[in-house]
Amino acid sequence: QGERYVFVSHAPDSDSWWNVIKNAIKVASDEMNVEVEYRNPPTGDLADMARIIQQASASNPDGIISTIADYDVLSGPLSDAVAKGIPVITVNSGTEEQSKKIGALLHVGQPEYDAGFGAGEKAKAAGVTSFVCVNHYITNPASVERCQGYADAIGVKLGGQMIDSGLDPSEVKSKVMAYLNAHPDTNGILTLGPNSAHPTIAALDEMGKSGTIHFATFDLSSQISEAIKSGVIAFAIDQQPFLQGYLPVVILTNLTRYGVVPGNSINSGPGFITKSNIALVEELAGQYR
Amino acid sequence: MTAPLIELVDIAKHFGPVIALNGVTLSVEAGECHCLLGDNGAGKSTFIKTMSGVHKPNRGEIRVDGEVVSFSSPRDAMAAGIATVYQDLAMIPLMSVTRNFWMGREPERKFGPFKLFDFATANRITMEEMAKMGIHLRSPDQAVGTLSGGERQTVAIARAVHFGAKVLILDEPTSALGVRQTANVLATIDRVRKAGIGLIFITHNVRHALAVGDRFTVLNRGKTLGTARRGEIDAEALQDMMAGGRELAELAGSLGGTV
Amino acid sequence: MTAPLIELVDIAKHFGPVIALNGVTLSVEAGECHCLLGDNGAGKSTFIKTMSGVHKPNRGEIRVDGEVVSFSSPRDAMAAGIATVYQDLAMIPLMSVTRNFWMGREPERKFGPFKLFDFATANRITMEEMAKMGIHLRSPDQAVGTLSGGERQTVAIARAVHFGAKVLILDEPTSALGVRQTANVLATIDRVRKAGIGLIFITHNVRHALAVGDRFTVLNRGKTLGTARRGEIDAEALQDMMAGGRELAELAGSLGGTV
Amino acid sequence: MSTADGRSVEQLRDEARDERVREMSRFRKALIRPELGAICGTILVFVFFLSIAGDSGMFAPEGILNWGTVSAQFAIIAVGACLLMIAGEFDLSVGSMIGFSGIVIALLTVQVGLPAWAAILIAFALAMAIGAFNGYLVIRTGLPSFIVTLAFLYILRGLTIFISITTTRKTIIGGVREAAESDPIAWLFGGKAFHGLFVWLSQHGIVGTFVAGPKAGQPVIEGIPMLMVWALVLIVLGHLLLTRTKFGNWIFAAGGDAQAARYVGVPVNRVKISMFMLTAFCATVFATCQVMEFGSAAADRGLLKEFEAIISVVIGGALLTGGYGSVVGAALGALIFGVVQQGLFFAGVESSLFRVFLGVILLLAVILNTYIRRMITGER
């Protein structure tokens, strides 16, 4: 009862996608009756994130849940925590192998490159030949990998198509519009989350191109599900963040209380959400989905 | 006898531990140039700041036309007809002559529901007033920074006169000027006095004071040492009053010259 | 006759369109106080800046002890024994007296492989030199900002003298001072002169110049108007030379006073 | 006033002129104005992009609208920053204020359920109160505004994140658009103006129409975003305020020499505090437009916007230390900023080079501006 866990993410303060995880954590901690602290580096600086992990392990929690946004930066502090005897579960970014090398119990997440590749394959089938990848978080390796996977699946070399859009929605929107104006032959768009998807939807709307360009995005939100229903977005890749927030807390609690833990990593995604299966998730999008 | 334009009685002003003024009395009549002399740090600037509403005195009273007043801001003092040209910051060099001239009292004209700065009038009057003072401007848009020090002082004086000052206070207008420019400023003072305005002319320089002054008051370490009329006192005596004269006499003796 | 300590011949200096100096000649002998007088903007400051290595003249030559030299920085001039106390920026108010005194020529002592600022020596000498000049410091760590204007000038002079200046240039050391403080500075000048140092004393004020000067040179609009020895010239004549005298005479006439 | 000694006045006047200084030619004088640097910069930037991206759609109506909107955004905050800078202060908390106002509006409409107009009014009131407090602190403590507003950069950003996290456990709050539908005021910020005009233009073939997609047949430009209208209104009003009114003269005076201004009766404190409030007002206009356009507010909106505002203003010829500058210049600075940022996309240049460009332009513009200013003001 009342165990204390620390959840460390790499997301800067604004990333709305993490709201689902925060909600999941809240649900899990209420159900399990434990205390979970959510920590993140305010500006998304991964070096700051490493300090937060060190700090977390110094405060001797009953467990640490962390993303592996950059293996190089985070492996040290995380394996130190493991070595101190603190159980660690990794989530979201990162791969199973990395998680194992660190000595974490398991990894709950989605392989980023593969997810991007899957999206690319579907896009290729829909006839996409030249695309733009709207990267709102260019300093996170995972986001570059998504673009890379998508490009590889389509079979083009990733170059100027990945735009560094920044986080400011007005800027994202006007940059997307500028790109599409200057590259009218673009027939595929990949956005990496709500932060880049929402302004892109607005940009397409304003340019009258809604529905004329194959548009795929990562992650869900109410606006994205709306766009899927109206056919603006072809599909969203759902990594089911709720599981990434909920499962680790439950697993750690079970470990602390009863000493039981699953033996394998868990792939929470990717799941593809299209017009046909949107009804299922629509209600809860952005909250628990 | 009519009441003086302004009268200050037994003014005292303290800044924390520093007693800047400790009982200063002075009055100015219309058309007179009252010179306020004093050593460095004697409290001259502090005294006139009290008179023009910048500082509130800790003790003493100010009478304008015989009535006791209390100024809570420079605006109040200006409204009562007291205009001051301060030692260093008479003008803002980055701004044009017109903007400086009208600063704080801009003329306005209606433009629909709005009131606009009336530049046409402002420029015309500025040029006229400057010409009266003997300053020829290239244009009223010229920045004050491009004028010489003497010209700046003159603009400041012209401004004060134009706004109907009854009492005009000049804080060391000549201290940064050369002989030629000083002569210009002294001539301006004389002209202003002849128009019936009362002047307080602050200076270190006994010669400048004697050239235009009607009465002379000497401050020393925050106290009035006395007031004399023109002709009652000569340069040597004034110099003596300002510094106690002893060191100067000694110095002059030991150096074999006159100070 | 030995060569003068420093001699400047036919110096000219232009700043873009402004001709600040246009043929100025002057020399200083040991133990003499040479006064440089001139109206505002006459070029006095520009002239001494040329002498002390701040500006390079466009024309003319500088001779030190009879040899032609060319200064490329104030350091060069200082090395040649020419020390200057500038008009406003003699001292840095935020720094302590010792730090100001030694600025640019800090005494050092070895500390292993390092050289450290030798505060013990510096403080001692500072206190001594200040005492000689008649300034009593609370402590050598006292910030210069807490000193009065006259005290600051004196610290600057003491510094120049201590560093073995052969020629000491003072740019209007008295312009911001009251009578008492001026007397103090003039006494200091006299003391320095008696120690055999050549002085150039710049001022607007004819009386101050006459009190201590041995020779007088008047600048007007970038040109020398001539040099006179003590006794050869009186205050009126100097005043006349500085400004052409005409306006002043007229002004004095029209105002009925003496300027 | 008659001159007692008529003769000597003429004489003195002649002598007041210094024969040693050359007079400036009339042509040069007409050219030399505070905005000159920004005007040259604008011309240069346009020539540059016309030549390298002239056929990329950058100068088609849609393209113009694109960089126009971006420039308008910068212009809105630049106007406030410009007037404040001329009044002798500056504000590093603009960016944080943008985030703060946005979150306040979103929280009040979506969480509290207030009507949008009430939320907007409250946000404006709050922001301007904070601006006034900033100004009050600067004036009362006499500290440089750099430090005071730096403190508020942190305080406001922290508060914004704190209130949004503690009340909603989110840092992005969406759903504002729905809540603001058919609101009497919200339209002023998120709407588009002159829709009819563009329909007419498209019917006459001046503006293209969509040929495919859901909007086929409609003009490619729906209207001028209100953001641009706001920018224009603020620029014009700001310019008039500064150059044509009494208050404008006080702004110059307060920044040029606060003490001198105070002594002639200019209410310097009031001027400075109102300029801090104006800056907060502009930041809130920016935030409200953004919230209404995108329907969501995020706690980290406006990051680094304070620098972008200052850069626009400085490119526009204002003096960092106050007392000199021009609103039109600042607006041109914002235009340069927007055109360069978007132009690089149109030109297909690697977008990260934008910052390099910007830095270089800033340096060049400031050097040119300094030269011009010295000629005008006789400053050395």
Place this chain on the structure above:
Amino acid sequence: MSTADGRSVEQLRDEARDERVREMSRFRKALIRPELGAICGTILVFVFFLSIAGDSGMFAPEGILNWGTVSAQFAIIAVGACLLMIAGEFDLSVGSMIGFSGIVIALLTVQVGLPAWAAILIAFALAMAIGAFNGYLVIRTGLPSFIVTLAFLYILRGLTIFISITTTRKTIIGGVREAAESDPIAWLFGGKAFHGLFVWLSQHGIVGTFVAGPKAGQPVIEGIPMLMVWALVLIVLGHLLLTRTKFGNWIFAAGGDAQAARYVGVPVNRVKISMFMLTAFCATVFATCQVMEFGSAAADRGLLKEFEAIISVVIGGALLTGGYGSVVGAALGALIFGVVQQGLFFAGVESSLFRVFLGVILLLAVILNTYIRRMITGER
């Protein structure tokens, strides 16, 4: 020199003292030093966290190491910023410089394949050259350093992203640790000192040991990170340089009044340029330590660090306009910064409140410092 008129000297001396001003008491004088504000702040902050987070592990060895490391980070850049600020300039490009140096090292080792020591040396040389160029521009153009370094904030950040994206298509470059293994210099930045001491301490139970994993049995603290050693060395050297050497006097002089200093022969330009170089040096130390510790460099490292450096320095009592300040004060400022930032985590306070705290501390510290400074320098 003998006084010719001995009598009047004594006399004048007496009169030079002003009977109207009270003397300051000896005790107050001893207390009043530039660092006083920072010292008070440090005590307050420690008391605060001891009371609210005393039992959270914050003051256990690991906890101390944690906030100690963070403070050391701030201190490294604060030392450079402090000396530069005392010399009368400041540098907004510190943060961008951190990102730039890190990427240079990573690119050179991982992509180009240079040995780590060569990459580090090149990064230092490059950074210091840029610092010198910054300084040169400030001095040549006479522009405020705010503007020049703001331009470089953008230019450097842009360049950093540009070169890392164009060469590797990534903005994070990893694998530096492997490349730097057994390098003769890299250890100086990424290593840990006093390993032996901590093994000994753990054997005596003073420091805990790892209980599981590959490091089982080793002490939880491997050693003092070199980062801390660098911070200490820089603080001590900086303090000595400033207060005990000739060059230190020149730094004060250059910042106090550059013109006055120039006239007495202080090579002001050289002093200012070397301080810009020192700031770049400190930024590169910071970057190198980070790269070597984490094994990767990212283009966005160091974002907003310039403000953090300036805040530490200002909390430490330095005057924004130069000529006054203390390295020890700046170091204490960095300590306050680090303790507050990490302490709030330990105390379990909502972390977004950190910024609010910081802003408030900054304001209070500066007000206190201003008061103290006025007493020392007689400034008004």
